[in-house]
Amino acid sequence: MAEEVLIPSPKKITSHLTGSLLAVAFLTSFGSSMLYGYNLAVVNSPAIYIKDFYNKTVLSRNGTGLSGETLTVMYSLTVSVFAVGGLIGSLVVGMLVTHFGRKGTVVNTAVLVFIAGALMGFSRICGSPEMVIIGRFITGIHSGISLSVVPMYLGEIAPKNLRGFLGLVPSIFIGTGVFSAQILGLHELLGKEEHWPLFLSVVVVPTFIQLILLPWFPESPRYLLIEKNNVHATITALKWYRTRCNIQAEIEEMQEEQRSLSSVETLSVLKLLQDETVRWQVLTVVVINIGMQLSGIDAIWFYTNDIFENAGIPPPEIPYTTAGTGIIEIIAGLIGCFTIEKLGRRSLMIGGFTMMSICSAGITLALLLETRLSFMRYVSVCCVVGIIAGFCIGPAGVPFLVTAELFKQSHRPAAYIIGGSLNWLSNFTVGFVFPFLQMSAGSYCYLVFATVCASVAVYVYVVIPETKNKTFMEISQMFSKREAALETQCLTHSDHLKLQKMNGYGVMEHTSLEFDSSSSIL
Numbered sequence: 001m002a003e004e005v006l007i008p009s010p011k012k013i014t015s016h017l018t019g020s021l022l023a024v025a026f027l028t029s030f031g032s033s034m035l036y037g038y039n040l041a042v043v044n045s046p047a048i049y050i051k052d053f054y055n056k057t058v059l060s061r062n063g064t065g066l067s068g069e070t071l072t073v074m075y076s077l078t079v080s081v082f083a084v085g086g087l088i089g090s091l092v093v094g095m096l097v098t099h100f101g102r103k104g105t106v107v108n109t110a111v112l113v114f115i116a117g118a119l120m121g122f123s124r125i126c127g128s129p130e131m132v133i134i135g136r137f138i139t140g141i142h143s144g145i146s147l148s149v150v151p152m153y154l155g156e157i158a159p160k161n162l163r164g165f166l167g168l169v170p171s172i173f174i175g176t177g178v179f180s181a182q183i184l185g186l187h188e189l190l191g192k193e194e195h196w197p198l199f200l201s202v203v204v205v206p207t208f209i210q211l212i213l214l215p216w217f218p219e220s221p222r223y224l225l226i227e228k229n230n231v232h233a234t235i236t237a238l239k240w241y242r243t244r245c246n247i248q249a250e251i252e253e254m255q256e257e258q259r260s261l262s263s264v265e266t267l268s269v270l271k272l273l274q275d276e277t278v279r280w281q282v283l284t285v286v287v288i289n290i291g292m293q294l295s296g297i298d299a300i301w302f303y304t305n306d307i308f309e310n311a312g313i314p315p316p317e318i319p320y321t322t323a324g325t326g327i328i329e330i331i332a333g334l335i336g337c338f339t340i341e342k343l344g345r346r347s348l349m350i351g352g353f354t355m356m357s358i359c360s361a362g363i364t365l366a367l368l369l370e371t372r373l374s375f376m377r378y379v380s381v382c383c384v385v386g387i388i389a390g391f392c393i394g395p396a397g398v399p400f401l402v403t404a405e406l407f408k409q410s411h412r413p414a415a416y417i418i419g420g421s422l423n424w425l426s427n428f429t430v431g432f433v434f435p436f437l438q439m440s441a442g443s444y445c446y447l448v449f450a451t452v453c454a455s456v457a458v459y460v461y462v463v464i465p466e467t468k469n470k471t472f473m474e475i476s477q478m479f480s481k482r483e484a485a486l487e488t489q490c491l492t493h494s495d496h497l498k499l500q501k502m503n504g505y506g507v508m509e510h511t512s513l514e515f516d517s518s519s520s521i522l
Contacts, residue, residue, distance in 0.1 A: 016243060017162055018242065018243050021157065021162070021166060023213075024154070024157060024217050025169040026169070027209075027210050027213055028153060028154065029172070029173035031110070031210025031211070032106055032149075032170075032210065033146055033171075034173040034174065034176055035113065035143060035203050035206065036143040036147060036174055037174035037178040037179075037180075038177035038181045039082055039136070039140075039143060039177075039203065040178060041181035041182055042185070044181075045182075045185030045199075046199055047075065050132065051075050053129065053196075055071055060127070077133060078132060079136075080428065081133055081140065082136050082143070083140060083427050085138060085139065086424040086427070087144060088141050090144040090148060090421045093145050093148040093416055093417060093420060094269070094414055094416065097413050097416075098266055101220065101224075102220040104219065105145065106146070107214055109142055110210065112138050112139070113204055114208075116136070116139045116142070116203070117200075117201040117203055117204035118201070119132070119135035132200070135201075144420060147170075147400065147423070148417075150170050151167055151397075151401055151403070152413075153220055156221070157220055160469055160470060161469050163405070164340035164344075165340060167340075167397065167400070168333065168397040168398070168401065171336070171337075171392065172333035172337055174333075175326065175329035175330045175332075176330055178326050179327065179329065184202070185199065218233070218237035218241070220237070221241070222409060225254050225258065235251070257409060257472060260408070260473075266414075267411050268414060271414070278479070280463065280479055281406040281407060285399075285418055285419045285422075286419075286422060287456060287459050288349070288398075288402065289399050289418075289419040289422045289423045290423075290426050291353065291395070291452060291456035292395050292399050292423060293423055294429075294430060295391065296387070297391045298434075299434045307381065307384055308381065325384070325388055328389055329389075332389040332390075333397070336352075336393040336394055341468060345401065348393055349395060349398050349402075349456075349464075350394075350460050350461055352391060353390070353395055353453045353454070353457035354390075354453070355387075355389070356387050356390040356391055356449070357450045357451075357453035359382075359384075359387045360450035363380055363387075364443050364446045365379075366380035367380060399419065399423075400419070403415055403416055405475055408472060408476055465479075
């Protein structure tokens with residue numbers, strides 16, 4: 001009888017959560033990601049005071065005040081210019097992370113927050129509405145950069161068994177930022193007329209704390225090794241971020257990826273779109289990022305007060321009730337963060353989008369029947385809570401994490417440019433189109449969001465593989481098999497088929513493979 005040969009299993013690259021990993025996740029999210037959530041909500045409560053400041057300033061300059069229509073346009077510009085800045089930030093993030101590195105980009109772009117904070121904080125003293133608008137624009141640029149670079153940085157420093165957990169930390173802080181703006185905007189705190197410039201500029205505090213502490217931590221090991229080829233700095237960084245694990249095995253995995261990319265430079269957005277070998281990855285980034293914003297979450301946040309008012313909640317209590325939804329966002333984000341490594345990315349996205357779809361349809365039903373059935377008002381409140389919870393459990397943070405996981409080092413910056421720009425464009429589209437959609441479709445407008453959410457859930461179920469606890473190379477190989485299978489199906493039945501190397505994502509180069517024409521592909 002032949003002797004049994006035991007083949008050793010591949011080295012496992014796992015690690016425990018260290019203080020350094022947790023500190024970096026906290027600092028980057030607290031000083032960058034949280035500002036995005038804060039700036040989304042900060043202009044709601046002082047809207048009356050800001051409009052009054054605009055009107056009084058123009059009156060002192062020209063002798064005549066602003067018309068109601070012009071005043072609305074100026075305030076709308078103050079709100080929407082944040083999204084314009086975000087789009088610009090998302091377009092330049094690829095250049096920044098390649099030049100400065102991941103941590104370097106977070107640190108160097110902190111200056112934008114201080115400039116914006118100074119402009120908004122001193123705007124009333126200087127009597128300049130323009131300073132408020134420019135300040136909002138600059139905070140948008142910073143948020144556009146942060147939404148891409150923070151998950152990219154955390155995804156690259158995290159071991160594969162903790163990548164999901166650390167990747168969702170920014171989404172928790174985004175919810176915390178929204179909640180902070182809702183709380184600080186209460187009349188008892190900074191919700192008074194004399195405090196609105198401070199309310200807008202308080203964002204400098206978390207960024208200042210980040211700027212003091214974050215520079216002491218190392219750059220992304222993957223960036224140091226694969227892009228800078230600095231082995232010594234890579235080892236030093238890994239010793240900071242790892243304990244009781246095989247650092248050598250992780251370095252070998254990165255070197256394997258580096259070898260596969262040895263002839264591939266960092267791709268531009270155009271080259272990434274032209275690269276057929278990553279078409280499924282690119283399509284996935286497009287679908288989940290557009291779906292994240294077209295899910296209707298921004299419209300729900302904007303009209304939460306109206307829905308609560310229709311439910312019979314007294315107007316003086318609505319701001320406190322709205323702040324309660326901020327607590328739900330944080331709790332839902334924590335649930336997603338602590339379950340993602342058990343349930344996986346697919347489950348959180350499918351479950352989150354499905355829950356949002358059902359609740360969006362529920363809002364339509366509740367609005368149609370609330371005149372006949374009084375309890376339907378409370379159903380609509382429950383549906384709002386369900387949409388917010390469903391969004392924060394998965395769709396709020398997983399798309400940014402998945403964007404990092406689906407691409408190798410050379411493709412990742414361009415992928416984040418595509419995902420980030422589509423995210424901000426979709427955000428702007430919803431804000432611009434929803435009022436007209438509501439006027440034309442009435443209560444049925446939420447069915448549009450229900451359809452979008454259901455479609456994205458189906459796409460995730462059919463197309464996206466589970467990336468939990470897999471290295472970037474293993475994820476690339478999963479998509480390579482899909483590409484190889486699809487390409488083989490498109491070829492004519494022949495005895496000799498030649499597969500060319502697919503830019504580091506394929507299989508073999510200059511190799512002739514023989515297939516039996518009657519054999520199955522899979």
